[in-house]
Amino acid sequence: MNVSEIQTFEHDVLVIGAGGAGLCAAIEASAQGMDTAVVCKSLLGKAHTVMAEGGMAAAMGNVDARDNWKIHFRDTMRGGKFLNQWRMAELHAKLAPERVRELERWGAVFDRTKDGLIAQRNFGGHRYPRLAHVGDRTGLELIRTLQDHGVHQGITFHMECTALGLLKDGDRIAGACAYWRETGRFVIFRAKAVILATGGAGKAWRITSNSWEYTGDGFAMAYDAGAELMDMEFTQFHPTGMVWPPSVRGTLVTEGVRGEGGILKNSEGERFMFRYIPERFAPETADTIEEADRWPDDPNARRPPELLTRDVVARAILAEVKAGRGSPHGGAFLDIASRRPADYIKRKLPSMYHQFKELAELDITKEPMEVGPTMHYFMGGIRVDPDTEMTNVPGLFACGECAAGLHGANRLGGNSLSDLIVFGKLAGTGAAEYVRSLSSSPKADDEQITAIFRAATDILNRESGENPYLLHEELQDTMQELVGIVRTGEQLSEAIERIGVLKKRAQNLKAHGTSQYNPGWHEAISVHSLLTAADIVAHAALVREESRGAHTRLDFEGEREEWGKVNLVVRKGADGRPVVEKVERTPPPRYLEEIAYAKIEELESGKVGADAPDGV
């Protein structure tokens, strides 16, 4: 293999991934004068951001003027069970409103308030109506706005181009190797900085809301390049995925259904969430149906328990099903039909109406939906500096779902889209500053490049081997069965063992056919990333001996104080296996700690947090 004959591009900044985070990062890097390129596995505008439904959280106070960044920050920390990176939660709460307004200046058309401002809706864990939204297709609005703005910013877009591995020059990053899906030809991107915006790895599970792209490529590439991953034990199971028919099991049902007034019932017709209110949230949650039904019209009524955080609701549904009170297909009933008029439902939740009508032959304005937990999101990911989004590998940045830190042990709905626009832009700034600070351009040696390409071609060239799709399905069964919403040490050890066996077998995957637009080849390459991500999740989950947020250990119930002081950081050991390390959390500035732990009345009366700086 002669490296000089392989197609090569040179850029200042290479962004891998074209969802909301990647596009924001690229737009910002380009605005800072960087020669910027984006590579993405699919066509532009098809990334998983498009699936986001409910909205993006930003304390603009357009609907309830009592809202501000401090309350958003407090909600985020409480939702994350205080394992979030303090600084990231602060930056996020402070910067999100301006980022949302920026989208409007780029052409986004959010739903409006009566006064003509951006409307905001209620969502789980958010004290006030906070989610800027467009019906239930907010992600589409976000990605299309960024796409239509981005194509005029001088950014080079390389579509249907799959990154295979990162390149380094000594310790620092030097670019990435990739291949064109259309032709199967290889391509080298020599870049001074690389921003990963590759999303999560939900496709390691059987029941997931994630698309085929969610294979953890960024996790694996960063990990293989020596970057640290953090909080990987925290995988979010969204409480409401479709459960019927089988072919759509896992497809997302937006939290917006509950935000718009939908309630959860078991097979006995009981609104069971009242039995699952955690102590921490009890003072701010309605404890009778009567009070819940007065909300939000009565400002003194507390929020209904259906709007508790996702970890709580997912576990409650699971418990109801296990107790024999599930719906016919093993979920719970989500009822908006009896709560809101049909035309309101169709206007606020049009794609949910459409989705159930087309795929489940069910009219959600007339009948309740059947829903159950579905693997949805990685709170954990690549460890980054909160302000610059740089990893421990100089020149390597990460933002969006593939980065860790903002969400701690559990993410609030609506905090993902705002995460993308806040930290995407910061990553663009961080990368531009890093590139400007370089005195010489990095250069990767040929051996790294040929090793990456050889691993890919081996899959096509070997005489025979295993079917990558079927091996992937075995991994999905393993994760579904052993690394689910509730876990035990025994299950996790077994998962690690089974993943180890799968990893060995994956050395011998075979893709039939040519390299031209060959999904089988692509699948075989993705399986490596999926196995890496799954292995890391299982290792971290085994080490964390407590139950917190989205990580529930049946053998270690409840939050343990000592575990609230550490995040788990995973890096690749010398033997290639994950090394898990407990890392002490840095104490926050006094004002952040006070706000996060304040009683809501103290915070709103200004007794606490009045001296906190509003700037970043």
Add this chain to the structure above:
Amino acid sequence: MGSERTFHIWRGDASGGEFKTYRVPVDQGMVVLDAILRVQATQANDLGVRWNCKAGKCGSCSMEINGKPRLACMTRLNTFGPDTEITVQPLKTFPLIKDLVTDVSWNYRQNERIPPFKIGEPGPDGQYRMYQEDVDRVQEFRKCIECFLCQDVCHVLRDRDRKDAFVGPRFMARLASLEMHPLDVEDRIPEIKAIFGSGMCNITRCCTEVCPEHIQITDNAIIPLKERVVDRYYDPLQRLVRAITGRKLRTRPRKLPMKS
């Protein structure tokens, strides 16, 4: 449950190909995309197909199913007769790459030619205000998932191959979403006439019929744009008003470079 169905799936590339027949076990609630992915996983690992969300939200899995342009993820098998065989082929209007995958890059180039959103001044309080009743019609166009099914059935693009003269229904809807955006101050009418080809559409409404988002492309986007063009260029009354008020509206299009 337990039954099977016959699929004829087009296999091949620009140099040629043929329909191949596959028998697929059928499960309750299955859609055409499920069947294709089952074939891919178990019988033909290298079967080329685009898909992402599998919930009708990303517009990736456009193809022609028993002759009709559809999203494979939203086409349930039980909408066909129990013994009906299903034939699946790639979009006809765009060049074939392989199997069910076509080269739709022409569409992306059209989008790049459209003068982008340009915002006016905010209100006196520094806020931009728009009212729901004013954005409803724009939001209809912004529901578009860029599946390009409308482009596939458009006679101007499909049968007459006039990609040189018409950007197609998708981008007429995009232009309408910009022209009708309450905060946009750009003027694209001369380009809509001279470059984007609003006059090419002869209102057969095929695009509207296939739109999975039920956007009224013809009635709400294309016809109003045609009317705006007519008002600008051919309406004597409007010309008189302009002559009296001295309001100058641009009639000569700018040059819009076509990126390769």
